[in-house]
Structure formats: C-alpha cells, structure tokens
Amino acid sequence: MSLALAQVIDETSLTDTVHHLVQADLSPIVDAIDSGALYPADFMRKLGSLGAFGSHVDLHGVDLNPAIDAMSEVSLVCGSTGFMTWCQDALVWYIANSDNAALKNKLLARVADGAVLGGTGLSNPMKSFFGIEKLKLKGKRVEGGYIVNGALPWVSNLGPDHVFGTIFETPDGEKVMFIGDCADPAIELLPCDPFLAMDGTGTFGLQFRNAFIPDEMVLAHAAMPFVKKIRAGFVLLQAGMGIGIIRDCIDIMQRTKTSLGHVNKYLTAQQPEDFSSALTELENEVQLLASTPFETSDAYWRRVVEARLQIGDLTMATAHAAMLHTGARGYMKSHRAQRRMREAYFVGIVTPATKQLRKMLAEMPA
Numbered sequence: 001m002s003l004a005l006a007q008v009i010d011e012t013s014l015t016d017t018v019h020h021l022v023q024a025d026l027s028p029i030v031d032a033i034d035s036g037a038l039y040p041a042d043f044m045r046k047l048g049s050l051g052a053f054g055s056h057v058d059l060h061g062v063d064l065n066p067a068i069d070a071m072s073e074v075s076l077v078c079g080s081t082g083f084m085t086w087c088q089d090a091l092v093w094y095i096a097n098s099d100n101a102a103l104k105n106k107l108l109a110r111v112a113d114g115a116v117l118g119g120t121g122l123s124n125p126m127k128s129f130f131g132i133e134k135l136k137l138k139g140k141r142v143e144g145g146y147i148v149n150g151a152l153p154w155v156s157n158l159g160p161d162h163v164f165g166t167i168f169e170t171p172d173g174e175k176v177m178f179i180g181d182c183a184d185p186a187i188e189l190l191p192c193d194p195f196l197a198m199d200g201t202g203t204f205g206l207q208f209r210n211a212f213i214p215d216e217m218v219l220a221h222a223a224m225p226f227v228k229k230i231r232a233g234f235v236l237l238q239a240g241m242g243i244g245i246i247r248d249c250i251d252i253m254q255r256t257k258t259s260l261g262h263v264n265k266y267l268t269a270q271q272p273e274d275f276s277s278a279l280t281e282l283e284n285e286v287q288l289l290a291s292t293p294f295e296t297s298d299a300y301w302r303r304v305v306e307a308r309l310q311i312g313d314l315t316m317a318t319a320h321a322a323m324l325h326t327g328a329r330g331y332m333k334s335h336r337a338q339r340r341m342r343e344a345y346f347v348g349i350v351t352p353a354t355k356q357l358r359k360m361l362a363e364m365p366a
C-alpha cells in the first residue's frame with residue numbers, strides 16, 4: 001500500500017487492519033521473538049506497508065492516536081514487537097519534524113512505510129537533559145558534516161541495513177540530533193548479553209569510531225529546541241506499549257474466573273474490573289493529550305509526564321495481578337502471564353523510566 005493511500009485510512013480501519021495482521025502473522029511467532037530466536041523484520045515491514053507508522057508523517061493537525069491504537073494492537077499480543085513499533089514510530093516522528101528537506105526526501109516515506117527499519121538512541125540524551133548521566137556521543141564540525149565518537153549501550157530495532165536517531169555534543173556544548181546509518185563501517189553494532197525479555201528486538205550496543213555524519217543526515221543542528229518540540233510525542237507514543245499489555249492482562253484475569261473465581265475474588269482491588277476502569281480513565285487522558293502533541297504549556301507537559309508514569313505503573317500492576325490470578329498456571333513458561341509480566345517491567349524501565357519520571361515531576365514548577 002502506498003503512503004498516500006495509508007494516510008487516508010481512518011483510525012478505525014487502520015486498527016482493524018493491524019488487528020488482523022497481528023492475529024494472523026504475529027501470534028504464531030511470539031514465543032520465538034520472546035526467546036530471542038527471531039527478530040521479526042518481515043512482520044515490521046508488513047506493518048509499515050499497511051500504514052501503521054504513517055499516520056504522523058503529515059504534521060498538519062497531527063493526531064498521534066492512530067499510531068498509539070495500532071501499537072496497542074501489536075502490544076496486545078507481543079510487548080517486544082510493540083516496543084519495536086514505538087522505535088519505528090519515534091524515528092518517523094523525528095524525521096517528520098525535521099527542517100532538513102534533503103533528509104526528509106531521502107528517508108521519510110521509506111521509514112514511514114517500513115521499507116527502511118530503525119530506532120532511536122535518545123535514552124542517554126533524555127537522561128542527560130534531566131541530570132541523570134552525561135552525553136555519551138561527542139562530535140566535532142568538519143567540512144560538510146561532523147565526526148562522531150563514543151558509545152551507546154542499548155539501541156533497539158536495529159540491523160545491518162537499519163537507521164536510528166540520536167544526539168551528540170560538540171566541544172562548545174552544542175547538541176546536534178542526527179540519523180545514524182548502521183551500514184556505516186565506522187558505526188559498529190555490538191551484541192548485548194541476554195535480557196529478561198526483549199531479546200528479539202534487535203537491540204545492540206553502538207560504537208562510533210570517527211563516524212562521519214554528513215549534513216544531509218542532521219535532524220537539527222540545534223537539538224535542544226527540536227527535542228522540546230518532539231518530546232511530548234516521543235513520550236505519548238509509548239502509551240501503546242502499555243495499553244496493549246494491560247488489555248491482555250485483564251483478559252488473562254477474566255479467563256481464570258470460571259475455574260478460580262471462588263478464590264481469586266479475595267484478591268481485593270485487584271479484579272479485572274478494577275483495572276478496566278483505571279485503563280479507561282487513562283486511555284481518555286492519553287487520547288486527549290495525543291491529539292495536540294505540539295502544545296507548549298508547562299501544564300500540558302506535566303500531564304504528559306504524569307500520564308506516562310501512570311501507564312508504567314498500571315502496566316506493572318496489571319501484569320502483577322495477572323500472575324496472582326493465574327497462580328501456578330501463569331508461573332509456567334508455556335503461559336503468557338509470565339511473559340506479560342517480564343514485558344511489563346520494560347514499560348517501567350525504558351526511558352523515561354519510572355524513576356526518571358518521578359524525578360522530572362519532583363523538579364517541575366508546581
């Protein structure tokens with residue numbers, strides 16, 4: 001499907017289309033992805049060809065809800081692939097927001113329709129902007145671009161022909177945001193040790209050794225105002241990961257009712273109905289916030305950060321309750337409750353992590 005066609009798909013039909021693709025193509029390979037045996041490049045490309053990453057290419061009146069809904073459908077079945085969907089969505093978001101016409105011509109349509117896959121290395125910059133750690137990439141100006149050195153410990157949805165957005169700092173303290181190309185021999189992909197989950201997400205360490213970043217690949221020579229523009233979208237898009245996992249955990253709890261309802265009813269305030277109503281409230285807030293991602297007020301940004309914190313908390317709480325409801329059945333490796341719990345913790349630790357969000361809120365003006 002062409003990008004133009006994808007853009008005219010309305011939100012409901014995009015969600016339905018993604019739902020059907022997920023049931024047919026993703027469900028059978030979830031365990032292989034979870035175990036790290038498979039990185040689902042074909043699925044991601046198909047998802048892109050259906051328009052799942054294309055709804056926020058045109059920034060005129062942009063609304064992030066279609067992207068969040070599509071991501072929720074993916075995460076309903078697989079948290080790892082839901083996370084990769086966010087990686088790709090964030091990449092599209094960066095390029096769509098750039099003023100660099102050459103970069104947009106080269107990559108935007110191909111990233112939005114999944115022909116080119118990739119991710120985002122903004123964890124370290126996002127943590128550095130809030131005083132948690134120092135920027136790890138350093139760059140200096142040369143004719144026609146920059147030379148970049150340094151290392152990022154984890155960047156996901158990568159492979160030999162993938163691209164990613166991140167930020168380096170120049171000696172005079174200027175921050176520059178750019179797209180790196182994994183095919184560049186000066187950017188090495190380093191395998192990571194196994195994780196608790198997310199091993200099928202194409203996650204690598206990145207080592208830059210005098211990598212030349214041409215001006216054509218620069219998203220913003222002044223990264224700070226650019227980050228301010230994209231930050232709400234970056235954070236809100238992550239809602240799709242949590243919403244999908246929460247819905248599935250509620251479903252897992254519902255399914256135990258027939259055989260275990262007589263005892264599970266003592267899990268007070270941890271019933272599927274409790275989580276359903278908390279989810280509805282949170283979804284309403286996310287829906288509202290995601291329809292105006294360029295709003296600039298401090299009050300809006302606070303609500304975005306609060307919503308993101310609640311998504312992480314509710315995802316982990318629902319997955320925890322699903323474990324208690326399923327008991328020994330959910331404790332078995334063959335049951336998805338334990339996978340959902342491992343995935344849920346990722347929503348709480350991926351940048352902005354729970355602790356960073358709490359720090360941000362603590363330091364915000366009242």
Ligand SMILES: Cc1cc2nc3c(=O)[nH]c(=O)nc-3n(C[C@H](O)[C@H](O)[C@H](O)COP(=O)(O)OP(=O)(O)OC[C@H]3O[C@@H](n4cnc5c(N)ncnc54)[C@H](O)[C@@H]3O)c2cc1C
Pocket residue numbers: 087119120121122123124127132133153154155156157195197198203349350351353355
């Ligand atoms: C599976 C997975 C995928 C990820 N994908 C991405 C991605 O696509 N893009 C992205 O930008 N970030 C990615 N991250 C990083 C993630 O977003 C967080 O930044 C990371 O989990 C650390 O957050 P934290 O709050 O624990 O950091 P902090 O508590 O602030 O501390 C983490 C610090 O510890 C150091 N550290 C500790 N243990 C190790 C180790 N074993 N190896 C290297 N460094 C270590 C790190 O340098 C880092 O500074 C990924 C992390 C994981 C686990």
